[in-house]
């Protein structure tokens with residue numbers, strides 16, 4: 001996961017950065033959830049939900065570096081990320097928009113998304129992250145890695161044909177700055193694909209803050225409307241498509257029955273691995289028909305777990 005290091009606006013007393021709505025820049029908001037010590041507000045202008053006071057450890061990367069070994073490099077998480085079924089939907093969508101070319105995956109972690117791409121086309125792969133342990137793992141998969149914060153990186157080579165942010169922008173203080181930077185690194189007509197948690201997902205509609213992915217390190221919760229608003233405000237992009245994907249009924253049921261302020265990393269990683277196993281089980285074929293139908297209805301309603309936007313850099 002990428003962690004910008006800029007330090008503007010730091011409140012030294014509380015070690016937090018205070019901010020207004022990252023989508024539209026308005027500061028009028030109402031309280032939406034309080035979970036553990038974190039307060040989430042909703043923008044009165046665009047409806048985005050966000051954390052107003054961002055702890056410095058999320059911005060300078062300390063929080064994620066501490067968790068690299070326990071979560072990102074745990075055996076269960078690695079098995080889950082390297083399972084061919086894990087990025088199936090992402091690969092399908094990606095290759096529809098980007099059949100070949102120079103690809104940059106920002107927040108590439110251990111390289112789960114990139115390592116599968118050569119199966120689908122001729123790609124030149126680069127992964128960027130600041131988690132050194134995760135990048136070592138990605139490098140072992142044959143991926144060229146950049147060990148710098150995205151906003152500070154100044155590459156010298158040719159521009160990219162596509163840049164991806166899979167589950168990255170919900171973690172960063174300034175998601176708009178990430179998209180602005182991405183535009184500067186893409187060829188004219190280059191594609192940017194981003195995935196973020198969906199504020200209007202069935203899970204959040206049913207569970208609110210009981211949903212496990214309403215968590216301190218998720219600073220931003222976009223609706224399709226708020227996401228479009230941010231993209232239009234930044235300028236320089238055409239929105240090609242906004243859709244939603246992924247639905248995990250096991251998480252929904254577990255969190256409904258046993259809501260907790262925090263789910264331990266080990267348990268989250270185990271469940272990710274178990275979910276992949278269930279998806280492949282032949283015993284569950286009849287259930288999968290129902291599941292696939294439900295997921296496709298949720299996708300059509302923009303109510304699946306994550307929002308995905310495909311953006312094209314204006315030439």
Ligand SMILES: [Zn+2]
Nearest residue numbers: 021024043046
């Ligand atoms: Zn707003």
